[in-house]
Amino acid sequence: MTEHVPVAEQPLAPPSASNGLLGVFGRRYLLRLLVRREISARYQGSFLGLLWSYINPLSQFFIFWFVMGKIIGMGDKAENYPVHVFAGLIIVHFFVETFNAGTRSIVRNKALVKKMAMPREMFPVASMLVSLFHVGPQLVILLVACLATGWAPDPVGMVAGLLALGIVMFLGTSLALLFSTANVFFRDFSSAVSIMTNFVRFGVPMIYPYTLVADRFAGHTELYLANPIADAVLLMQRAFWTGTTDDPAATALVHLPDHLLSRGAIALGASVVMLVIAQLVFSRLENKIPERL
Amino acid sequence: MSYPSDTSIVVEDVTKTFTLRYHRTFKQVSVALLKGRDLSDTFNALDDVSFTVKQGESIGLMGLNGSGKSTLLKLVNGIMKPDSGTVLTRGRIAGLIATGAGFHPQLTGRENVYLNAAVLGMSERETARKFDDIIEFAEIGRHLDAPVGNYSSGQFARLGFAVAVHVDSDIFLADEVLAVGDRPFKKKCMEKMQEIRDSGRTLFYVSHAAASVRKMCDRVIVLENGKVGFDGAVNAGIKYLKYEDENPDNDPDDMGDLDEELGADI
Ligand SMILES: Nc1ncnc2c1ncn2[C@@H]1O[C@H](COP(=O)(O)OP(=O)(O)O)[C@@H](O)[C@H]1O
Numbered sequence: 091m092t093e094h095v096p097v098a099e100q101p102l103a104p105p106s107a108s109n110g111l112l113g114v115f116g117r118r119y120l121l122r123l124l125v126r127r128e129i130s131a132r133y134q135g136s137f138l139g140l141l142w143s144y145i146n147p148l149s150q151f152f153i154f155w156f157v158m159g160k161i162i163g164m165g166d167k168a169e170n171y172p173v174h175v176f177a178g179l180i181i182v183h184f185f186v187e188t189f190n191a192g193t194r195s196i197v198r199n200k201a202l203v204k205k206m207a208m209p210r211e212m213f214p215v216a217s218m219l220v221s222l223f224h225v226g227p228q229l230v231i232l233l234v235a236c237l238a239t240g241w242a243p244d245p246v247g248m249v250a251g252l253l254a255l256g257i258v259m260f261l262g263t264s265l266a267l268l269f270s271t272a273n274v275f276f277r278d279f280s281s282a283v284s285i286m287t288n289f290v291r292f293g294v295p296m297i298y299p300y301t302l303v304a305d306r307f308a309g310h311t312e313l314y315l316a317n318p319i320a321d322a323v324l325l326m327q328r329a330f331w332t333g334t335t336d337d338p339a340a341t342a343l344v345h346l347p348d349h350l351l352s353r354g355a356i357a358l359g360a361s362v363v364m365l366v367i368a369q370l371v372f373s374r375l376e377n378k379i380p381e382r383l
Numbered sequence: 384m385s386y387p388s389d390t391s392i393v394v395e396d397v398t399k400t401f402t403l404r405y406h407r408t409f410k411q412v413s414v415a416l417l418k419g420r421d422l423s424d425t426f427n428a429l430d431d432v433s434f435t436v437k438q439g440e441s442i443g444l445m446g447l448n449g450s451g452k453s454t455l456l457k458l459v460n461g462i463m464k465p466d467s468g469t470v471l472t473r474g475r476i477a478g479l480i481a482t483g484a485g486f487h488p489q490l491t492g493r494e495n496v497y498l499n500a501a502v503l504g505m506s507e508r509e510t511a512r513k514f515d516d517i518i519e520f521a522e523i524g525r526h527l528d529a530p531v532g533n534y535s536s537g538q539f540a541r542l543g544f545a546v547a548v549h550v551d552s553d554i555f556l557a558d559e560v561l562a563v564g565d566r567p568f569k570k571k572c573m574e575k576m577q578e579i580r581d582s583g584r585t586l587f588y589v590s591h592a593a594a595s596v597r598k599m600c601d602r603v604i605v606l607e608n609g610k611v612g613f614d615g616a617v618n619a620g621i622k623y624l625k626y627e628d629e630n631p632d633n634d635p636d637d638m639g640d641l642d643e644e645l646g647a648d649i
């Protein structure tokens with residue numbers, strides 16, 4: 091925001107004028123404060139603090155790797171199985187965290203929402219950015235593991251990785267927008283969302299390779315791939331996992347669906363459309379938010 | 384419709400409807416549906432309210448509890464939108480609504496000052512420049528680095544008021560701000576609000592204390608069940624409310640009495 095302008099030069103306007111998501115990015119300083127706030131608030135009163143954001147995915151990783159990889163034997167179905175799981179887990183975790191925290195974001199900030207005029211899209215967007223912030227260190231862990239197994243970056247892989255993150259950013263934000271308002275009206279939504287997110291882990295080719303789906307559901311893979319998060323996970327595996335295998339080209343051919351990049355582009359486009367719809371719905375419901383909190 | 388260039392606030396045919404009971408359980412809803420009862424019980428917290436305010440006017444907004452004062456300020460502030468009618472304002476708005484500030488209970492006073500200032504539209508530089516003044520005004524000492532959730536309601540109000548008065552606003556809203564402060568702080572707030580008024584900013588002052596309204600305002604609007612019951616001169620407005628009767632020998636210029644009334648500002 092700019093410094094103070096003399097009042098006579100300002101127009102008479104509705105005080106609540108907010109132009110949605112665009113308004114959010116017009117107020118980057120406030121957004122930055124909210125993101126920083128949320129990061130510190132999430133770990134307030136905890137001794138290990140930010141470390142928990144690694145402990146959580148790492149513990150999940152070990153469970154999947156040990157139970158699914160070693161005991162159930164999924165590890166034999168995919169080369170470098172730990173990398174396969176972890177690449178997917180980063181995406182899944184990013185999405186689940188955005189969806190869950192985003193859904194609760196407005197209710198959690200009700201002290202502010204009830205008393206201050208500001209674009210309320212701020213809160214779900216901040217939740218997504220906080221989750222994105224947590225992706226950083228996990229990517230570092232993944233990169234170290236990949237480099238140790240002889241991975242080298244390739245341009246197509248990088249595009250795939252960016253597409254994957256983009257899909258989750260847009261889709262996650264649109265769901266966070268929709269469900270954060272729904273949660274104001276009925277708190278049941280936050281419980282429903284955490285149950286829904288439990289299914290996400292099994293609906294994507296993370297703990298099992300995509301080939302398994304292609305084998306068992308031959309003919310129905312299009313349905314499976316209509317899930318943008320499944321596409322994002324596959325793109326992430328194209329970015330990191332295939333490069334760690336002995337013959338990346340062969341792995342990509344066997345273990346990934348064809349036209350993966352175009353599928354990714356379509357999923358990203360669909361996520362952007364979702365975001366526009368979410369914004370429209372949000373703008374309609376937003377009026378009632380402060381009085382219902 | 385066009386308004387003169389010195390118009391600060393326009394409220395035109397504004398109606399705000401609230402629902403009396405929101406959170407119904409599945410059971411309650413199904414029973415009501417079976418018995419064919421009406422599910423919606425709404426009422427107008429503001430009912431066709433219209434007035435305009437010129438830049439620099441100071442308005443005393445009065446009325447009984449539940450008459451819609453805070454709701455009106457929320458609409459002017461932009462926290463809520465009217466269900467019908469228009470609200471227009473000119474310039475930056477700051478202030479306190481329903482006695483409290485928009486503070487996050489888990490954050491420290493310091494963090495809240497920065498966050499609150501940012502919401503009110505201040506930049507990081509502007510906040511840093513004014514930070515010491517804000518803290519000095521609030522006088523909360525070492526509690527600055529404690530979570531505001533642990534503040535007393537007086538400390539909470541002090542800090543909120545301190546931030547609000549340090550924003551370069553064109554419109555200042557004060558909704559029963561003095562209700563929880565101690566006596567020295569009330570005096571300080573009154574002085575600060577007079578300073579705000581004298582600097583040519585529009586002031587909206589909600590209070591039940593006739594003496595302080597007399598001292599601060601040049602116009603009174605009285606709300607009655609969400610309707611404008613009176614809009615005009617201060618003394619006539621206070622008479623209209625019959626607040627005077629309980630305090631027959633109230634001399635508007637007597638600071639001693641004002642102090643007493645401030646003490647009764649609840
Ligand atoms: N969010 C809300 N939902 C339902 N009713 C509300 C809400 N906020 C205020 N009300 C009701 O609206 C009326 C006006 O409230 P308010 O503006 O706070 O009055 P006051 O003049 O005391 O500030 C009251 O009857 C109050 O109960």
Ligand SMILES: [Mg+2]
Binds near residue numbers: 452453481558
């Ligand atoms: Mg009130």
